[in-house]
Amino acid sequence: MINCRLSIYRKPGSSNKCWMMSISKRWNGLKRRNLDRIARRFCAARVENRAEHPLVSVVFDDIPRSAAVEGGHALATRGMHGTYFVSGGLEGGVGADGEAFFTRDDLLRLAEAGHEIGCHTFSHVSMPGLSRAEVMDELARNREYLASRLGEAPIHSFAYPYGDTCPRTKAMVRRHFPVARGVFHGINEGAVDIAQLATLAIETCAMRWDMFTAALDRAAATNAWVVLVTHDVRPRPSPWGTTPGDIARVLDEVQRRGIEVATMAKAHAAILGATPAQARLKQSAS
Numbered sequence: 431m432i433n434c435r436l437s438i439y440r441k442p443g444s445s446n447k448c449w450m451m452s453i454s455k456r457w458n459g460l461k462r463r464n465l466d467r468i469a470r471r472f473c474a475a476r477v478e479n480r481a482e483h484p485l486v487s488v489v490f491d492d493i494p495r496s497a498a499v500e501g502g503h504a505l506a507t508r509g510m511h512g513t514y515f516v517s518g519g520l521e522g523g524v525g526a527d528g529e530a531f532f533t534r535d536d537l538l539r540l541a542e543a544g545h546e547i548g549c550h551t552f553s554h555v556s557m558p559g560l561s562r563a564e565v566m567d568e569l570a571r572n573r574e575y576l577a578s579r580l581g582e583a584p585i586h587s588f589a590y591p592y593g594d595t596c597p598r599t600k601a602m603v604r605r606h607f608p609v610a611r612g613v614f615h616g617i618n619e620g621a622v623d624i625a626q627l628a629t630l631a632i633e634t635c636a637m638r639w640d641m642f643t644a645a646l647d648r649a650a651a652t653n654a655w656v657v658l659v660t661h662d663v664r665p666r667p668s669p670w671g672t673t674p675g676d677i678a679r680v681l682d683e684v685q686r687r688g689i690e691v692a693t694m695a696k697a698h699a700a701i702l703g704a705t706p707a708q709a710r711l712k713q714s715a716s
């Protein structure tokens with residue numbers, strides 16, 4: 431599995447070399463977080479959330495096969511659609527935890543079932559460390575990959591791998607995608623940064639149900655947009671995944687409050703009081 435969120439820890443009994451690597455990772459992590467914060471603080475693309483009702487988007491990153499099968503099943507049985515973020519370079523591969531990533535057929539089935547297919551970088555590489563040309567290449571390769579699988583339909587939504595971004599990366603992504611999400615914790619209400627949406631992780635190992643249900647209650651009261659993020663959906667999930675039981679409980683909590691579940695493209699359009707096509711036109715004109 432590839433962690434789209436930051437995870438830094440020291441294993442008990444690890445060697446000094448590992449410890450030094452841990453320090454290095456921690457430093458790099460802090461640097462990445464600071465770049466994220468700078469991008470969020472000073473380079474926001476804010477729009478007023480004009481939705482007339484609360485919205486939830488259910489998002490799966492990287493598409494481990496269980497996200498396509500189990501996650502797709504949980505949504506389909508409730509008449510819901512999600513957003514699946516794809517790195518073309520992961521197709522047919524296997525994650526570090528041994529779970530296979532999506533196949534070409536998985537991707538086609540998800541799209542045919544009405545789920546939104548969103549864009550990651552092709553190699554699932556973190557973007558702030560890349561040159562401008564390398565960022566452009568990653569975006570172009572993934573868009574070409576998606577066009578080769580799904581045709582030339584426009585790709586509306588982007589997710590920063592690992593949630594990493596910086597002012598330059600954010601501006602580049604903004605030129606190509608109407609909406610993008612990071613991994614800052616929160617719900618999107620009031621003036622929403624559509625180039626770095628806040629999210630709530632629904633990872634089983636770190637799930638705080640009291641905080642989750644409180645966030646849904648607040649969203650229901652303020653017509654906020656909540657973006658829920660996970661990866662795999664298995665009985666024994668990775669640290670970034672969710673059990674089938676927990677994803678069912680998440681969706682039931684949303685449904686019980688009468689909150690609409692919409693893909694990121696549709697939810698983005700709803701907060702603008704527009705259709706997805708109109709939202710894309712607004713973005714290209716901005």
Ligand SMILES: [Zn+2]
Nearest residue numbers: 434491492591
């Ligand atoms: Zn990812």
